[in-house]
Amino acid sequence: METEAQQIVISTIADLERGWNSASGEIFAEPFADDADFVTIRGEHSRSKIAITRGHQAIFDTIYKGSKVQFQVIAARVIAPGVILGHIKSTLKAPSGPLAGEHNSLASVILVQNAGGWKIASFHNTLMAKG
């Protein structure tokens, strides 16, 4: 049985998976707050929904072209009123590029509740080491 926090994370990140798998930076970035922070598996930090949209569109069109991702919420908890910390495991299948093959990563995501609902304030992703 899922907790309310888990349900909120699952529902908020659904667009990430849908956006990735349809190669749409715009759909991918939809759940992010306008001033959201994002850190990639390369330790690159960007800020703002617009930067997240453009950055992902760029990789969907090039190195991650044709790739598919699946997200799984492995933990979620309320850390302050209106603030949820979630941990998400992703499985990426990429046909080509630097991550050709199948890879797992683990993301920490922070959701903040505001008048427009729950939005992602912070997303930080790291490749899971193999073996």
Add this chain to the structure above:
Amino acid sequence: METEAQQIVISTIADLERGWNSASGEIFAEPFADDADFVTIRGEHSRSKIAITRGHQAIFDTIYKGSKVQFQVIAARVIAPGVILGHIKSTLKAPSGPLAGEHNSLASVILVQNAGGWKIASFHNTLMAKG
């Protein structure tokens, strides 16, 4: 001039640097909440101050023996009342082990204010790609 959020992050993470550089898991873990989440550069997730203490003591005694770290707060902002998101760049110098040499990483850290002051609820670290 630093913002209040930056000052709080700088002061909260001071123990991390001191703990790492004196190879003390206990000092390193001091700023963490009892139920804090931690994700390493290998995408390994652990939970609780005790696990963070033990996990770091184990690497200080082995693969990171003799290593020194420096932290620099590159951004910090309030994302909800009593909740700060900080981004920290670290420079690690390791004499031996899998990360022998000098490496940079970028961490997202979430601080939550409670009766005991500001504590780290979430720390997620990623190696910065070279070149």
